[in-house]
Amino acid sequence: MVEYADDPRSELDRKAEQLKWCAALETISYVFLFLFWAILHNAIGIKVMGFFHGWIFLAFATMIIFIAKPMHWTWKFVAVALLTGPLGAILVYERIRREGAPQPVPTR
Numbered sequence: 001m002v003e004y005a006d007d008p009r010s011e012l013d014r015k016a017e018q019l020k021w022c023a024a025l026e027t028i029s030y031v032f033l034f035l036f037w038a039i040l041h042n043a044i045g046i047k048v049m050g051f052f053h054g055w056i057f058l059a060f061a062t063m064i065i066f067i068a069k070p071m072h073w074t075w076k077f078v079a080v081a082l083l084t085g086p087l088g089a090i091l092v093y094e095r096i097r098r099e100g101a102p103q104p105v106p107t108r
Contacts, residue, residue: 010104012067015063015070016071016100019063019096020096022056023060023090023092024093026053026056026057026060026089027086027093029056030051030086032053033046035083043099044061045095064081064082064092071101077091
């Protein structure tokens, strides 16, 4: 069991960090898939990387959909991130790297 008692970050910070690395992995897996497809013309490599890239993209898409509202992202940004594939993953990675997760507003 993972303990978060000593972790000062919020749950949204942790989820944003996970999404950031998933976005990086999405782009890297696409680059490898493209390498097997366009340069090496390796059918087995295409099938293996296509399988992994597909699952990574599904995880990436699911994470974006669930984190969009708490991150205050517009649905336009979400649509662009999902429809542009690895370029969208780079956009998400950079946005999280630059802006991070929004800080909660303290209540009285």
